[in-house]
Amino acid sequence: MKPVIAAFPATRLRRLRRSPAIRALVMQSVLAPQDFIWPVFVREGEGVVEPVVSMPGVNRLSVDKVVEAAREAYALGIPAMCLFPYTEPAKRSECCSEAWNPDNLSNRATRAIKDAVPELAVMTDVALDPYSSTGHDGFVREGEIVNDETVEALVKQALSQARAGADIIGPSDMMDGRIGAIRSELEREGFHNVLLLSYAAKYASAFYGPFRDAVGASGALKGDKFTYQMQPGNSDEAMRLIERDLAEGADMIMVKPGMPYLDICRRAKDMFGAPTFAYQVSGEYAMIAGAVERGWLDGDKVMLESLTAFKRAGCDGVLSYFAPAAARLLNG
Known part of the structure; x- marks a missing residue:
């Protein structure tokens, strides 16, 4: 589309910015609480609110406190929460069997939330890194992160989450073929309405550090994830991965x-038109929150500006640790 613009002074573009009322009328990207999925870290215990040092304002919560957070989210108009477990070292292993334990932290938290706030959608994470003694998203065999054996385990993990009541399952592992394998088993088991929100374009990024602290994977990780997560310089590859997963x-x-990676969001939305989400990850959050703590930035304004960028780039929604604070501001 090429806009038609009359010559100055017939066109004065500042007319469209002259007052709050006019600016509201022509606003193109509007942010609302229903645009958010709130990522929450779950840990063992009762009554636990444990700060994540590298993420100011973010806490690990015991299941009872996660239920309180779920009630808060629903009251604020946030439609979904995403659960990430902090797994104790004693429950991590090479076989990762805790990932599909029906009574693991993620599944217990899912059931508790659905019992307390059934209208709130629960999203869960499918990957082995919270349960692995190596810190990797898949099984490691002779130094290689193996694909097909990992996919078999991911299917078991996804089914355990569906049985616990998860509404949305988010495979974040980046193994080839896992979406098709998980979808087939969900259909076979009768979970026809469970959604798959695929981390289709997940980059091997340096922005994940605080998250790994939060789930206890930093010390466990051996090596890097470049053989299964994407290179930051690649864009066409992201489109191939998204097309495959769809x-x-x-x-x-x-x-x-x-x-x-807002350019990837825009390109994906334009090319495929599918519901498109982005994850404002832990490092992005920590940069803003850390600067706000030091008085270098206006926290509320920068938070909302950063979140609006995702809508402008074509996203239908965003996973953000800012979700409850942003929703409170947007609700007035």
């Missing part, structure tokens, strides 16, 4: 990280 049965797609 063809295999993904209902929605994710770009991760968020702000450094």
Whole structure:
């Protein structure tokens, strides 16, 4: 589309910015609480609110406190929460069997939330890194992160989450073929309405550090994730991955990280038109929150500006640790 603009002074573009009322009328990208998925870290215990040092204002919560957070989210108009477990070292292993334990932290938290706030959508994470003694998203065999054996485990993990009541399952592992395998088993088991929000374009990013602290994976990680996560310089590859995941049965797609990859969000939305999400990851959050703590930035304004960028780039929604604070501001 090429806009038609009369010559000055017939056209004065500042007319459209002259007052709050006029600016509201022509606003193109509008942010609302229903645009958010709130990522929350879960840990063992009762009555636990444990700060994540590298993420100011973010806490690990015991299941009872996660339920309180779910009630808060629903009251604020946030439609979904995403659960990430902090797994104790004693429950991590090479076989990662805790990932599909029906009574693991993620599944217990899912059931508790659905019992307390059934209207709130629960999203869960499919990957082995919270349960692995190596810190990797898949099984490590002789130094290689193996694909097909990992996919078999991811299917078991996804089914355990569906049985616990998860509404949205988010495979974040970046193994080839896992969307098709998970979708097939969900259909076979009768979970026809469980959504797959695929982390289709997940980059091997340096912005994930605080998250790994939060789930206890930093010390466990051996090596890097470059053989299964994407190179930051690649864009065409992201489109190939997104197309594949949609063809295999993904209902929605994710770009991760968020702000450094807004071009990927825009390109994906324009090319495929599928529901498109981005994850404003822990490092993005920590940069803003850390600068706000030091008085270098206006926290409320920068938070909302950063979140609006995702809507402008074509995203239907965003996973953000800012979700409750942003929703409170947007609700007035």
